Amino acid sequence: xxxxxxxxxxxxxxxxxxxxxxxxxxxxxxxxxxxxxxxxxxxxxxxxxxxxxxxxxxxxxxxxxxxxxxxxxxxxxxxxxxxxxxxxxxxxxxxxxxxxxxxxxxxxxxxxxxxxxxxxxxxxxxxxxxxxxxxxxxxxxxxxxxxxxxxxxxxxxxxxxxxxxxxxxxxxxxxxxxxxxxxxxxxxxxxxxxxxxxxxxxxxxxxxxxxxxxxxxxxxxxxxxxxxxxxxxxxxxxxxxxxxxxxxxxxxxxxxxxxxxxxxxxxxxxxxxxxxxxxxxxxxxxxxxxxxxxxxxxxxxxxxxxxxxxxxxxxxxxxxxxxxxxxxxxxxxxxxxxxxxxxxxxxxxxxxxxxxxxxxxxxxxxxxxxxxxxxxxxxxxxxxxxxxxxxxxxxxxxxxxxxxxxxxxxxxxxxxxxxxxxxxxxxxxxxxxxxxxxxxxxxxxxxxxxxxxxxxxxxxxxxxxxxxxxxxxxxxxxxxxxxxxxxxxxxxxxxxxxxxxxxxxxxxxxxxxxxxxxxxxxxxxxxxxxxxxxxxxxxxxxxxxxxxxxxxxxxxxxxxxxxxxxxxxxxxxxxxxxxxxxxxxxxxxxxxxxxxxxxxxxxxxxxxxxxxxxxxxxxxxxxxxxxxxxxxxxxx
Ligand SMILES: [Zn+2]
Ligand SMILES: [Zn+2]
Numbered sequence: 184x185x186x187x188x189x190x191x192x193x194x195x196x197x198x199x200x201x202x203x204x205x206x207x208x209x210x211x212x213x214x215x216x217x218x219x220x221x222x223x224x225x226x227x228x229x230x231x232x233x234x235x236x237x238x239x240x241x242x243x244x245x246x247x248x249x250x251x252x253x254x255x256x257x258x259x260x261x262x263x264x265x266x267x268x269x270x271x272x273x274x275x276x277x278x279x280x281x282x283x284x285x286x287x288x289x290x291x292x293x294x295x296x297x298x299x300x301x302x303x304x305x306x307x308x309x310x311x312x313x314x315x316x317x318x319x320x321x322x323x324x325x326x327x328x329x330x331x332x333x334x335x336x337x338x339x340x341x342x343x344x345x346x347x348x349x350x351x352x353x354x355x356x357x358x359x360x361x362x363x364x365x366x367x368x369x370x371x372x373x374x375x376x377x378x379x380x381x382x383x384x385x386x387x388x389x390x391x392x393x394x395x396x397x398x399x400x401x402x403x404x405x406x407x408x409x410x411x412x413x414x415x416x417x418x419x420x421x422x423x424x425x426x427x428x429x430x431x432x433x434x435x436x437x438x439x440x441x442x443x444x445x446x447x448x449x450x451x452x453x454x455x456x457x458x459x460x461x462x463x464x465x466x467x468x469x470x471x472x473x474x475x476x477x478x479x480x481x482x483x484x485x486x487x488x489x490x491x492x493x494x495x496x497x498x499x500x501x502x503x504x505x506x507x508x509x510x511x512x513x514x515x516x517x518x519x520x521x522x523x524x525x526x527x528x529x530x531x532x533x534x535x536x537x538x539x540x541x542x543x544x545x546x547x548x549x550x551x552x553x554x555x556x557x558x559x560x561x562x563x564x565x566x567x568x569x570x571x572x573x574x575x576x577x578x579x580x581x582x583x584x585x586x587x588x589x590x591x592x593x594x595x596x597x598x599x600x601x602x603x604x605x606x607x608x609x610x611x612x613x614x615x616x617x618x619x620x621x622x623x624x625x626x627x628x629x630x631x632x633x634x635x636x637x638x639x640x641x642x643x644x645x646x647x648x649x650x651x652x653x654x655x656x657x658x659x660x661x662x663x664x665x666x667x668x669x670x671x672x673x674x675x676x677x678x679x680x681x682x683x684x685x686x687x688x689x690x691x692x693x694x695x696x697x698x699x700x701x702x703x704x705x706x707x708x709x710x711x712x713x714x715x716x717x718x719x720x721x722x723x724x725x726x727x728x729x730x731x732x733x734x735x736x737x738x739x740x741x742x743x744x745x746x747x748x749x750x751x752x753x754x755x756x757x758x759x760x761x762x763x764x765x766x767x768x769x770x771x772x773x774x775x776x777x778x779x780x781x782x783x784x785x786x787x788x789x790x791x792x793x794x795x796x797x798x799x800x801x802x803x804x805x806x807x808x809x810x811x812x813x814x815x816x817x818x819x
Contacts, residue, residue: 315373611669
């Protein structure tokens with residue numbers, strides 16, 4: 184009888200009969216408990232009931248691990264499909280993949296599902312979990328599987344199976360429900376403990392608008408009720424913090440169909456925008472950047488040279504004028520290459536660092552536009568660096584240093600670094616790509632970062648590193664990036680004079696720290712829930728009078744603060760103080776300054792700072808304190 188050698192996580196090797204189930208080996212090894220719902224065999228997750236037929240390593244997969252959650256979420260998609268078939272037998276099932284935090288399943292159904300349907304489906308799902316059906320894997324020859332689903336009237340499944348190259352396919356059966364699936368799944372429906380159906384949407388079969396419309400149900404599933412509740416709370420919190428909602432509440436920006444995807448920044452939003460630009464600009468002297476201003480509109484020849492015309496044309500605003508085709512720039516780099524070529528640089532002049540806050544326009548599809556995070560009109564804290572190969576490492580390190588400084592000012596502490604390497608479609612020579620990727624690895628190592636590599640995710644013209652910041656809602660955002668360009672300097676024929684008087688091609692870097700200002704503002708709004716640090720707050724202080732008697736004093740205080748450079752408003756309306764305070768708090772004004780008779784008499788103010796009442800202070804002392812706090816990076 185054949186035996187196989189199975190290595191458990193403790194390093195022990197178990198010699199068991201071939202065909203022994205994963206679950207039995209885990210039991211023998213003493214690592215099976217009621218949290219384990221699948222097994223990892225070598226690098227694959229499989230059902231607990233899967234027979235082991237070869238020598239392998241095995242480990243338990245717990246419900247609350249990332250791999251376990253995937254099994255739960257996919258199993259919950261089957262559970263939902265079973266419930267839908269019970270309630271709506273005429274519906275056809277299609278596919279039900281796992282997505283971040285949950286799953287969806289697409290159904291062929293004439294009418295959309297209603298919110299009431301979702302409740303009934305959820306109730307039926309709970310019944311099915313109570314029944315605790317065994318989830319059994321079967322394998323069938325492909326033709327038999329096709330016949331089985333044809334008889335069930337599941338035409339989409341028939342189409343899917345017909346497209347599978349393998350001769351045998353696997354099915355999973357639970358109670359009366361059977362679905363085509365690779366698995367793995369939980370051992371029985373009772374193992375699904377915590378789920379919620381969250382929304383409904385229309386979706387095209389195979390994501391193609393020429394195909395028929397399907398009805399999609401989204402859901403979320405977790406290892407236990409506590410995790411589910413925490414997640415639903417995070418979702419609710421995210422809704423409260425949605426930058427579109429806060430943008431309206433705080434009167435920062437709006438969007439209008441007259442220019443889709445192009446935000447109107449209201450006066451307060453413009454303060455945030457301009458203050459961010461000023462902040463970045465204030466660092467440029469120290470980091471050796473010079474600001475430039477370049478055209479918005481070019482003949483498309485420019486992007487034919489850069490390579491963007493082929494890769495990016497559909498995302499550009501193009502127009503035919505006179506005999507020529509023109510475009511509105513979607514990025515600054517090609518223009519900066521022209522600027523570099525306007526004079527002759529020697530190695531002594533390098534590095535040259537061109538910074539540009541210019542507005543950029545990208546014709547994003549209308550369906551993808553969302554608030555400030557996906558726009559057609561944007562600006563970046565963009566810059567391009569031209570240097571010699573010898574200067575590359577020190578330029579990259581300088582960028583890392585600047586990123587650290589900027590993230591420090593915003594208090595972004597949870598940062599992960601990614602390296603995005605050569606994609607399938609790329610421009611430039613392989614040697615340049617390899618050297619560039621090596622330089623990025625070297626510098627990140629030197630800077631002490633652990634790096635996760637995203638293979639093939641680089642831009643088409645060069646590899647890239649990203650500094651991903653994790654916000655209070657546990658979402659990860661790439662803000663700062665630097666890319667080494669392996670194509671553009673050669674395509675534009677850029678040259679500099681070397682030490683031995685020959686001509687060489689400079690190395691070009693693209694980099695931004697905040698990224699798009701629009702997107703950065705959205706992220707910061709949601710991260711802070713609109714409680715901007717004092718230096719960025721559009722209104723830093725609001726003076727509230729108690730009665731009409733303090734009108735003159737209130738105005739005097741307001742003017743003094745304004746003269747000291749603090750963005751200050753006066754609320755001398757004839758309203759109750761409590762009402763005025765609540766309103767200022769809703770507007771997230773950091774300092775609320777109350778003046779009554781006593782304050783007017785003593786030349787003082789009674790301040791409140793983010794819900795906390797502070798002792799009365801004299802105007803001079805308050806101005807000194809606020810001016811010190813209104814500096815980027817100050818703790819306030
Ligand atoms: Zn499945
Ligand atoms: Zn660029």
